[in-house]
Amino acid sequence: MNPRTSAAAIYPGTGDRIEIATIAIAPPRRGEVLVRIMASGVCGSDRHVLDNEWGVPSPTVMGHEGSGIVVELGEGVTDLSEGDHVALVWNQACLTCVACQSGKPWACTDLRSNECVMPDGTTRLSLDGTDAYPYLAVGSMSEFAVVPASAAIRMPKELPFDVSALIGCSVHTGLGAVNNNARVAAGESAVVIGCGGVGLSIIMGLRLTGAHPIIAVDRNPEKLEIARAAGATHAILADDDTASRIQEVTGGGADVAFEAIGNRHTIPQLPGHVRPGGRAVLVGMPPEDTLIPFDVLDLCYRGITIIASNYGGGVPARDFPRYADLYLAGRLPLDSLISKRIALSEVNDAFQAMRSGAEARSVVVFDHSND
């Protein structure tokens, strides 16, 4: 098959805007699949790239929270078929290193997807004849993408594509942080700082585990309304008094606190929100090379556990289908994460809304009616 062309959201490497351009996509190689992308969420991690907070090779085809339909199989792919609906994995673990073999694909030591290349170090994408790089080796803000078959997890056909896309990042990250990293037990108290797609997913995970109370904190009152609908029992508008309000509601600190912004001011405050013996879970990711000061003596005296969470400490092949089943059974209201469905051409506006904290999740939906 000849290379295909695809409209895609390109980050040129400078500035803070995306350009829509037509890329060429080479056919999938051995062990890879070509996916017709149906939906791609607008995640805070894409924004870090646009705001020059994280370096990536460019030009970059943005998007890493994607879903779609398998349309072509590379050589040797036996566990997927054309027509399968899939959600895409951005932490593309090798599945053979010691960490992967120990059930920790999020700790894979042979990862190449964070360099925005395929496992063999190359890319299938080009723009005007030069290499282009799929963000986190997904590049889902594009009509088509090539990914390793192991990074395309088959999902039930009745699952809506927009929800499926979110399972690929924010949901897997948020629910995983609750279940795998913090291992929250029923009745434990929890606080979530930042209620975007990731924070709201944490709140939904907390509700499922039976945590109580669940305290949502955000600087945007609209987010707090969504957080209440997602399962928060208390909502606190972020201001100078946030810490004492949390102490008040929890009677001296929560059992577990999650930071889901990646903010250099809210991260160091996190251990202060938990009781002695509590857990502070770092989910939000700050700009590269950010050093955060912690009062180590206080952490030691109070026996605080700090947990850094990568991709929910989960196993996508196990967890994606579980979250899909919970959604289909009516136990996980993932539709409420989606504030807007947009066209690819509207993606800059969605990032602008995200910078101001205005939307929960915007999801790019693709119209393939003219394919």
Ligand SMILES: NC(=O)c1ccc[n+]([C@@H]2O[C@H](COP(=O)([O-])OP(=O)(O)OC[C@H]3O[C@@H](n4cnc5c(N)ncnc54)[C@H](O)[C@@H]3O)[C@@H](O)[C@H]2O)c1
């Ligand atoms: N650890 C992981 O594996 C992982 C995976 C995915 C995303 N992330 C990171 O999680 C973070 C959140 O992602 P998202 O997509 O939910 O982003 P988002 O921008 O949608 O959400 C951030 C939320 O924080 C709120 N906020 C911002 N500054 C605040 C402040 N000072 N006080 C209180 N609230 C504030 C905003 O109003 C918004 O609701 C990002 O840093 C992203 O890179 C981490």
Ligand SMILES: [Zn+2]
């Ligand atoms: Zn993401």
Ligand SMILES: [Zn+2]
């Ligand atoms: Zn590995």
